Amino acid sequence: MAIVSLVILPLGVFFFCSGFIVNLIQAICFVFIRPLSKSTYRKINRQLAELLWLELVWIFDWWAGVQIKVFTDPETFRLMGKEHALVMCNHRSDIDWLVGWVLAQRSGCLGSALAVMKKSSKFLPVIGWSMWFSEYLFLERNWAKDENTLKSGLQRLKDFPRPFWLALFVEGTRFTQAKLLAAQEYAASQGLPIPRNVLIPRTKGFVSAVSNMRLFAPAIYDITLAIPKNSPPPTILNLFKGKSSVVHVHIKRHLMKELPETDDSVAQWCKDIFVAKDALLDKHMANDTFSAQELQDHGRSKKSLVVVTSWACLLVFGVLKFLQWSSLLSSRRGIAFTVLGLAVVTVLMHILIRFSQSERSTPAKVAPAKTKNEGKPSETGDDKQH
Template sequence: MAIAASVVIVPIGVLFLVSGLIVNLLQSLFRRINRKVAELLWLELIWIVDWWSGVKIKLYTDPETLNMMVISNHKSDIDWLLGWVFAQRSGCLGSTLAVMKKSSKFLPVIGWSMWFSEFLFLERKWAKDESTLKAGLRRLKDYPQPFLMALYVEGTRFTNAKLLAAQEYASSTGLPVPRNVLIPRTKGFVTSVREMRSFAPAIMDMTVAIPKDSTPTMLRLFKGQSSVVRLFHRYVFFFFTM
């Protein structure tokens, strides 16, 4: 009886072991291939920024190549493109990820490429988003290349009306009153730090500064209208010191 059972159980056990190894190997291979494909696509958009429109992007940092969370303000509708320019200059464009609103993944071609590249898409409802965020970040633990995970901690794009609301909130709660950024939302940030601290050793604090008279937009890019954008990377925090 024991021999008969072992004849059935042992092959099944071996099958589970082998299939587990194959799945992991294929996942790693998929990620490596997908990185190259995504990079080719995204380089075309970077060409529009750098060459077609002649947007001058000035980096105030020394790019590092390691797993990192990048927190940033959200000033324009091309902030995601500015992030790709920074990632390209850092040598990890194809393995750049971000937390985005769910509707973004339905954008033709660009949104699809984000979805295949393991971007995280949230509904802005924490009851649903918490589990999505945690599961998505945990999947990055075995990511085969150095990656950047971008998180727009303000949760929305900057407008004068939103700035006024942020200033009123800051005054009523005793927080420093912002002049050029919004009040960050901490719930998603704290959750991300807790999930990533074991495999992403640093946080980069990026501030996007753009001129008010020539704010870069997708329309301006396609018209070939230039602008100047400054990316300030002010701090790097290592998780083991937090």
């Protein structure tokens, strides 16, 4: 515990201090600018969110030196960040969301990268609050409650002023071996293809997203993440420790207009995509690469270096001036207050790390199959997981 605290404390202080500043400005803009012009608010908030997310991109790219190898065709690579898109991805590691942010940053749309998240995420200090200001969609994993929330949130994106990505993890929870065994048992009981590397997708949220986004989002990015055999798993804790990893990303672009029209057909399309994704991961496991596609490379972002350096100079100057003005460290009470503040930051960082860990994620419950009046089996579990 003490060693971990020493590792994360300096970065934690830096991140939370700058993050609280960003949150404060976001709140001011939300109260005073958004009622007058939602478009202006979104443009300003896009820049503010990017200032915060770039710190995590810097940790990913430069502090830990995680390598992202992107396998896709040149046309998809050219269009990334230049169009509205629904992003569907397997939920393989603790930091899939951060891989998405890094890809969005390299494509020029980090400030307008959105996601469908579980409701508890918005209460995370700094990160969750900024997601809320940035119009992320928060669900309770209960379709009776979430259907209208998702629909209204998707409809609000119609007039989004810049190209955005909306990420949707249709497996509904992060991959673990225990969850895979449960998915395999369920698939066997229902006569479905037995998954080996993915979980069974929960399609109601995906169907709703396609239905509501058809007219203004031209593409779906089908993303498959894989970790090479010789690479340590990328986790938040490993990132803060500066431990490098390698992530392979396969991207296939589907035109929204080419998807089936009916909800049932869209749901089946999603399931078929995950069967194909499972087979693709089998090939990756055998070859340790997505060799069928060309390897594309944006390179690491220098913008994150500039932003982090600027934040560091601003915060160091501010802290020195504050200490000079307050004489905080010249009394026992001031020292105790400082130690308490550092302890709070340490606790918050541990909460963030624990929240991101796959083994601590809550799996959606899969209900037993029920038979409807028509005699067709219901699509189980979709009321709990999207």
